Amino acid sequence: MKKLVLIGLVCCYSTVTAQNKVSGRITGNKNKPVLGVSVQLKDTYDGATSDSLGNYSFTTEETGEQALEVSSAGYFVILQKIKLDKLPVIQNITLKEQITELKAVVISAGSFEASDKNKGAVLSSIDIVTTPSANGDITSAFKSLPGTQQVGESEGLFVRGGTATETKIYIDGNLVNNFFYSSTPGIATRGRFNPFLFKGTIFSTGGYSALYGQALSSVLILESTDLPEKTQADVSVSVVGIGGGIQHLAKNKKSSWGMSFNHTNLFLAFKVIKQKQDFYKLPTFNEIDANFRMKTKNGGFVKYYGYLSQNSTAFRTNDLDSIVLKNSFGIKNINIYQNLNWKDRIGKGWRINTGVSFSTNKDDIANELQDATNQKVIIGAPAFYTNKNFNLVNTGVFAQARVVLEKKLAGLNAIRFGSDYFFSKEKSTYTTYNGFQFSQEVKDNLFAGFAETDLYITNNVAAKIGGRLEHSAIINKWNVAPRVSLAYKLATNTQASFAYGIFYQNPERRYLPSVASLDYSKATHYIFQFSQQTKDHTFRTEIFYKKYNQLYKTSRNATNQDIIANNMGFGDAKGLEIFWRDKKTIKNVDYWISYSYLDTKRDFLNFPAAIQPSFATNHTAAFVFKRFVLPWKTGFNLSYNFATGRPYYHIAYDNTLGKYAITDQGKTINYNSMSFSINYLPNLGKKDKTTFAVLVLGVTNVLNQNQIFTYNYNSTGSRKEAVTPPGRQFVFIGCFLSFGVDRTQDAINNNL
Amino acid sequence: MKKLVVTTMAILFATSIIFAQSEKYTMAIKKNLAAMDSSFKNPADLLKLANNFERIASAEKNQWLPYYYAAYCQVLYGFMEQDKDKVDQIADKATDLIKLADSLAPGNSEISCIKSMIASCYMMVNPMQRWQEYGGESTGNMEAAMQQDPTNPRPYFLKGQTLKYTPEGFGGGCKTATLALQTALDKYAMFKTASDIHPNWGKQQVVLLIKECK
Numbered sequence: 011m012k013k014l015v016l017i018g019l020v021c022c023y024s025t026v027t028a029q030n031k032v033s034g035r036i037t038g039n040k041n042k043p044v045l046g047v048s049v050q051l052k053d054t055y056d057g058a059t060s061d062s063l064g065n066y067s068f069t070t071e072e073t074g075e076q077a078l079e080v081s082s083a084g085y086f087v088i089l090q091k092i093k094l095d096k097l098p099v100i101q102n103i104t105l106k107e108q109i110t111e112l113k114a115v116v117i118s119a120g121s122f123e124a125s126d127k128n129k130g131a132v133l134s135s136i137d138i139v140t141t142p143s144a145n146g147d148i149t150s151a152f153k154s155l156p157g158t159q160q161v162g163e164s165e166g167l168f169v170r171g172g173t174a175t176e177t178k179i180y181i182d183g184n185l186v187n188n189f190f191y192s193s194t195p196g197i198a199t200r201g202r203f204n205p206f207l208f209k210g211t212i213f214s215t216g217g218y219s220a221l222y223g224q225a226l227s228s229v230l231i232l233e234s235t236d237l238p239e240k241t242q243a244d245v246s247v248s249v250v251g252i253g254g255g256i257q258h259l260a261k262n263k264k265s266s267w268g269m270s271f272n273h274t275n276l277f278l279a280f281k282v283i284k285q286k287q288d289f290y291k292l293p294t295f296n297e298i299d300a301n302f303r304m305k306t307k308n309g310g311f312v313k314y315y316g317y318l319s320q321n322s323t324a325f326r327t328n329d330l331d332s333i334v335l336k337n338s339f340g341i342k343n344i345n346i347y348q349n350l351n352w353k354d355r356i357g358k359g360w361r362i363n364t365g366v367s368f369s370t371n372k373d374d375i376a377n378e379l380q381d382a383t384n385q386k387v388i389i390g391a392p393a394f395y396t397n398k399n400f401n402l403v404n405t406g407v408f409a410q411a412r413v414v415l416e417k418k419l420a421g422l423n424a425i426r427f428g429s430d431y432f433f434s435k436e437k438s439t440y441t442t443y444n445g446f447q448f449s450q451e452v453k454d455n456l457f458a459g460f461a462e463t464d465l466y467i468t469n470n471v472a473a474k475i476g477g478r479l480e481h482s483a484i485i486n487k488w489n490v491a492p493r494v495s496l497a498y499k500l501a502t503n504t505q506a507s508f509a510y511g512i513f514y515q516n517p518e519r520r521y522l523p524s525v526a527s528l529d530y531s532k533a534t535h536y537i538f539q540f541s542q543q544t545k546d547h548t549f550r551t552e553i554f555y556k557k558y559n560q561l562y563k564t565s566r567n568a569t570n571q572d573i574i575a576n577n578m579g580f581g582d583a584k585g586l587e588i589f590w591r592d593k594k595t596i597k598n599v600d601y602w603i604s605y606s607y608l609d610t611k612r613d614f615l616n617f618p619a620a621i622q623p624s625f626a627t628n629h630t631a632a633f634v635f636k637r638f639v640l641p642w643k644t645g646f647n648l649s650y651n652f653a654t655g656r657p658y659y660h661i662a663y664d665n666t667l668g669k670y671a672i673t674d675q676g677k678t679i680n681y682n683s684m685s686f687s688i689n690y691l692p693n694l695g696k697k698d699k700t701t702f703a704v705l706v707l708g709v710t711n712v713l714n715q716n717q718i719f720t721y722n723y724n725s726t727g728s729r730k731e732a733v734t735p736p737g738r739q740f741v742f743i744g745c746f747l748s749f750g751v752d753r754t755q756d757a758i759n760n761n762l
Numbered sequence: 763m764k765k766l767v768v769t770t771m772a773i774l775f776a777t778s779i780i781f782a783q784s785e786k787y788t789m790a791i792k793k794n795l796a797a798m799d800s801s802f803k804n805p806a807d808l809l810k811l812a813n814n815f816e817r818i819a820s821a822e823k824n825q826w827l828p829y830y831y832a833a834y835c836q837v838l839y840g841f842m843e844q845d846k847d848k849v850d851q852i853a854d855k856a857t858d859l860i861k862l863a864d865s866l867a868p869g870n871s872e873i874s875c876i877k878s879m880i881a882s883c884y885m886m887v888n889p890m891q892r893w894q895e896y897g898g899e900s901t902g903n904m905e906a907a908m909q910q911d912p913t914n915p916r917p918y919f920l921k922g923q924t925l926k927y928t929p930e931g932f933g934g935g936c937k938t939a940t941l942a943l944q945t946a947l948d949k950y951a952m953f954k955t956a957s958d959i960h961p962n963w964g965k966q967q968v969v970l971l972i973k974e975c976k
Contacts, residue, residue: 046806048813050820055790057817059810079820083851112851126891134891239894545846545888640929 033067156587171583171610172227217509220476248744310354546594581612871911915949
């Protein structure tokens with residue numbers, strides 16, 4: 011009996027050692043062999059890795075029903091049942107590719123991204139600061155990309171034949187109404203916000219997502235930074251002012267707060283560089299901002315940003331209507347902007363992105379006619395003299411609430427939808443030379459709802475399909491705007507994209523209120539893009555066609571004001587754009603070239619017919635060159651901007667005919683501007699230093715080229731004067747210090 | 763009596779299975795470790811080894827060593843991959859594996875070393891842009907490894923290796939690297955592995971690096 015048990019046990023033990031061979035071939039897309047795939051008999055050590063022909067083979071002592079687990083990065087795991095007895099098993103496997111961000115095509119028609127993380131980004135976030143022609147101004151950096159005009163007499167981005175007001179700017183999803191400092195005649199103002207506040211930027215030159223609206227041409231989407239790396243203090247001293255700030259990171263690294271103060275005064279700069287205008291009140295800016303950021307339990311963020319600015323300037327120019335008189339323009343501005351945002355995962359694949367923003371803006375403008383001794387002069391007739399003495403106070407209150415819900419589906423597929431609510435109340439009070447006051451208030455409640463889906467059919471084909479619905483109280487109508495983007499991967503790193511969309515926009519405040527019954531102005535975009543992008547090169551080319559309908563036409567009202575009369579304006583824009591960036595060919599050198607061809611005509615506002623507008627030229631090009639010399643700890647940046655001449659017109663109201671007519675026109679000279687900047691980082695590489703310094707020297711228009719933006723006419727159109735930059739060149743010298751954190755790594759990232 | 767014999771036999775047999783099982787495990791690890799040295803010449807072999815270790819790991823879900831070695835092989839494979847576009851995916855895989863090892867043996871100095879290597883691997887894809895994020899992560903894990911086990915020579919090896927390939931202007935270079943490598947070498951001389959399947963790699967490379975610096 012004992013023996014029997016023993017024999018039985020031994021027998022059953024020895025049967026385990028019988029060997030079975032398992033082999034086969036593993037293929038992926040289009041029956042191509044896949045290398046390096048792990049094949050395993052589940053819960054055993056037995057298995058193999060596929061070779062370059064996709065073949066695998068192993069032997070096992072297991073028997074019976076077993077599961078073969080086949081896995082490889084980028085593919086779905088496959089469990090295949092096999093039956094093992096004494097015969098060899100041949101099991102071929104076909105893998106299905108996962109749709110991953112790494113492999114998937116990028117939906118990119120019409121958009122340029124500046125980011126350090128995202129695939130498909132054309133610029134890194136630091137490029138915005140190191141592009142010398144931009145002078146540290148966020149939007150100016152985008153003027154070195156295709157699609158934008160080199161307009162120098164007024165602020166904003168003029169995109170593909172659109173006006174600056176056709177570009178809207180968003181911070182963390184919330185619209186910023188007064189992104190730029192208030193306009194001054196003939197001088198472009200800068201953006202209010204420090205470029206270092208943002209970690210990522212998307213600049214869309216058309217065909218943008220249904221999540222945004224009220225912009226016929228373009229949106230600029232800015233995303234604020236997350237938590238700072240360490241607690242630190244910053245100080246800056248430059249020829250234009252001083253500033254300081256602190257960022258405090260909580261011990262648990264979950265939240266931070268910060269604030270900063272900046273005082274800008276152009277006394278020194280204007281002392282050295284002669285300005286065309288007589289600035290009797292130098293431009294001064296006082297700004298305070300504060301932020302609070304908190305990381306939530308699920309990896310989301312709550313962010314608050316608040317900004318308060320007070321600024322003023324006043325200057326005289328020669329009055330165009332006379333020889334001896336001067337025109338004096340003064341402006342005082344107070345602006346408050348506040349933005350609160352919450353972005354989080356809320357379970358089951360859902361994400362929420364919600365925010366509110368609130369801002370107020372007040373411009374107090376005084377315009378005067380002055381004599382040779384700078385005394386106020388009132389001339390009763392003709393009216394164009396009389397009307398040069400006035401006061402204008404504009405106040406605006408803006409609020410927005412927004413919620414976006416997103417559900418991530420299998421692969422990269424997603425759906426998102428949400429709504430926006432905008433409130434605006436703008437009041438202007440106009441006081442004539444003799445004390446008469448006219449006051450107007452325009453209020454709007456704008457509601458928008460939107461939905462969008464990301465569809466990834468395979469790694470090679472993707473689509474973004476969405477729609478937006480809007481209702482504005484001013485127009486009192488609904489609009490529906492479909493948006494479609496498609497992307498198709500032609501080969502590794504090469505793709506073709508297409509975008510189509512309809513975009514609506516309300517009239518500008520300054521042409522309101524109107525007595526006419528209005529509709530939305532409308533643009534339809536068609537964009538086709540071809541792009542090739544590797545780590546070292548980016549090549550993109552786009553052709554586009556943009557059709558404008560229902561543009562606003564103005565006419566003179568009884569008080570000689572241009573007010574919207576109807577929606578009968580129209581226009582179109584078509585063109586070709588090329589962008590090439592190369593970080594590899596020349597060692598340590600990074601450069602990009604962009605070229606835009608634009609053919610546009612429009613009939614809007616007071617235009618007597620469809621003409622090429624004065625803010626659009628046919629050819630624009632930019633060249634940017636960057637090189638960081640490590641042993642010198644110095645970065646050298648150079649940029650050259652070129653644009654062909656722009657048309658200019660004198661459009662006058664013909665009282666007898668009761669309509670506008672062009673009485674004079676011409677074309678400016680070509681625009682050329684070369685700028686360079688040098689950044690010196692003396693503490694670079696000294697690891698233990700807690701102080702980090704950056705010294706900056708920047709010079710615009712190095713070659714002192716003559717630049718004419720457009721021409722201003724006198725009231726009768728008999729005399730014109732070139733609008734040029736206030737100073738031919740500008741030299742910026744500044745020193746930025748930060749304490750408490752070594753920003754060497756920043757500098758390395760940024761400049762190598 | 764009969765009963766006793768049967769019971770004893772049964773117990774003996776059962777322990778022999780357990781013994782055979784753990785013997786099988788040890789042998790499997792050993793066999794694959796022995797193949798490590800030759801695999802450095804061919805990245806495909808490294809991937810094969812990584813898969814071998816992963817197979818052992820998925821059959822022995824309570825052992826951290828197979829996950830550890832699988833992650834180690836994956837990250838080495840990542841360093842050797844020439845196509846930079848593929849490196850992230852490999853490093854992701856290594857991250858998944860080391861996370862599993864970490865959950866079985868939290869606070870382990872050897873595991874921190876692999877984490878440091880993975881961070882460096884991510885960084886190598888684009889050092890200029892990724893320095894900030896992954897450079898810090900790599901150093902942080904290296905320092906954690908030194909704290910978790912002061913006798914472990916491997917974090918010093920990694921430190922020396924990193925310094926050697928950092929430009930002198932940035933605090934790197936052979937001079938500072940040799941200091942760290944020498945410390946590593948001293949620690950290798952004193953280091954006792956817990957068993958012959960526990961981590962015991964790096965000494966040869968340290969000697970090689972020191973030689974290169976001379």
